[in-house]
Amino acid sequence: MKERKEEKKEKKDLRIEKTEKAIKNAFIELRAKKALEKISVKELCELACINKSTFYSHYCDIYALSDTMEQETVSSIISSISHIEDYSFQNSDAFTRAACLAFLSQISLIRILFSGKQQNHLGDRLDAEMKKVIFKKYPEYGNDAEKNILLSYCIQGTYHAFLNNPDVDTDTFVRTVERIVKYLQPMAE
Structure with missing residues (x-):
């Protein structure tokens, strides 16, 4: 039975x-x-x-479906960053590379779900979700205004740089963002 x-x-x-x-x-x-x-x-x-x-x-409506799919996509990006818990501000350039590649692995779906008026949703969602992961490892950063600004700048800046430079090849894009984050690294220490 x-x-x-x-x-x-x-x-x-x-x-x-x-x-x-x-x-x-x-x-x-x-x-x-x-x-x-x-x-x-x-x-x-x-x-x-x-x-x-x-x-x-x-x-409950089309917007709830869209919201669910957006969240699933962001979760998939975050979960595909291998060894995410091993990264620190000392190797933020390596984390940036892994995050960019995880983002780019979902690019077809991202271009569909986050097009038009939904375009900024991805940057905001990535910002919030990546901070959750980082603050889990470094809880003291959660209340540190400078660290929050730096993280948002890196996450949102990378996303918007990608949107505004669609013709740049993946290697050039990732390498450039990686260098920028490396230059900002002393601010995080």
Whole structure:
């Protein structure tokens, strides 16, 4: 009897997973073509082959779906920085390189989710999430205004430098940002 309940739960979980995937894939497809505010729940549901009540059982609106996907993307960037806990202000250039490469590994999705009016969301989210990681290792930096400003400058500056220089090759971009952060390193000590 217990096995059947677990089997039913697995099937239900699989259905939920498939529905989530269908919703997200349809959203990405629509978002690649149009601004967030132009996407309707109706057209998303048609594309995902679900009904509106199914969508609403997962998300309260299109903006909640977008918010979830933005957060998942940022979490994926952060989690793909290998050995993130090993970095310090002494090797901030190496951390910057790892963070840039993690960011660039998600670039196709980033260009879709964070386009148009959502463009600044990524910089803000990366700033907040990277600071959480850094402050976990260095809690004393959380209340240090200079460290907060320096971190925001590096994180947001890197993001906006990327946006404003789309034709620069990856190696040049990463190497340049790495050098800038290295020059700023004495301020962090």
